[in-house]
Amino acid sequence: DVKVTQSSRYLVKRTGEKVFLECVQDMDHENMFWYRQDPGLGLRLIYFSYDVKMKEKGDIPEGYSVSREKKERFSLILESASTNQTSMYLCASSLAYLLGGETQYFGPGTRLLVL
Amino acid sequence: TQLLEQSPQFLSIQEGENLTVYCNSSSVFSSLQWYRQEPGEGPVLLVTVVTGGEVKKLKRLTFQFGDARKDSSLHITAAQPGDTGLYLCAGLTGNQFYFGTGTSLTVIP
Numbered sequence: 001d002v003k004v005t006q007s008s009r010y011l012v013k014r015t016g017e018k019v020f021l022e023c024v025q026d027m028d029h030e031n032m033f034w035y036r037q038d039p040g041l042g043l044r045l046i047y048f049s050y051d052v053k054m055k056e057k058g059d060i061p062e063g064y065s066v067s068r069e070k071k072e073r074f075s076l077i078l079e080s081a082s083t084n085q086t087s088m089y090l091c092a093s094s095l096a097y098l099l100g101g102e103t104q105y106f107g108p109g110t111r112l113l114v115l
Numbered sequence: 116t117q118l119l120e121q122s123p124q125f126l127s128i129q130e131g132e133n134l135t136v137y138c139n140s141s142s143v144f145s146s147l148q149w150y151r152q153e154p155g156e157g158p159v160l161l162v163t164v165v166t167g168g169e170v171k172k173l174k175r176l177t178f179q180f181g182d183a184r185k186d187s188s189l190h191i192t193a194a195q196p197g198d199t200g201l202y203l204c205a206g207l208t209g210n211q212f213y214f215g216t217g218t219s220l221t222v223i224p
Binding site for chain 2: 107
């Protein structure tokens with residue numbers, strides 16, 4: 001079974017702090033994704049990566065950065081957390097480039113509260 | 116950004132009833148997926164449809180992709196409490212999936 005793990009289930013941070021969210025997948029998938037999920041808005045793509053050290057902006061990259069130094073690990077960084085970044089953050093991975101609708105496997109999510 | 120609208124946003128029904136969830140957009144998608152998300156977990160893929168007009172059945176769940184590939188529906192027959200969860204559609208255009216706004220389903224025993 002594919003397993004995508006996220007470093008924390010719940011996180012509370014203060015405004016202005018630097019926040020790291022870590023994601024690890026164990027199935028040698030090329031693609032990895034970071035989404036945020038907000039009620040009534042569905043999932044919105046922040047960044048994705050299709051190879052080590054490669055990254056592409058999604059729909060809402062402002063205020064975020066990412067790092068992929070190893071194939072299995074994809075990190076999301078909030079350089080200076082703000083209250084409007086309070087959300088559920090979901091990491092996902094998939095086997096190949098999304099040309100035919102390959103399955104995305106999601107982690108359990110990190111619920112981040114910024115005070 | 117292509118926005119996929121799902122309706123209804125919330126649905127609460129009795130066990131044994133039938134229901135349909137809709138996913139609509141003004142954009143054309145090359146494929147469309149449905150996911151179910153249970154509380155405290157990430158979404159899990161249920162089905163992928165790729166051809167306009169395609170119908171796929173998964174036990175009591177029937178998925179249809181619209182002829183014009185702009186919309187989709189999910190029909191559940193004889194709903195059970197285990198069907199409770201958040202249902203998300205996701206349409207593929209270019210190299211990115213765009214997720215719908217979600218339908219939260221509660222099946223009451």
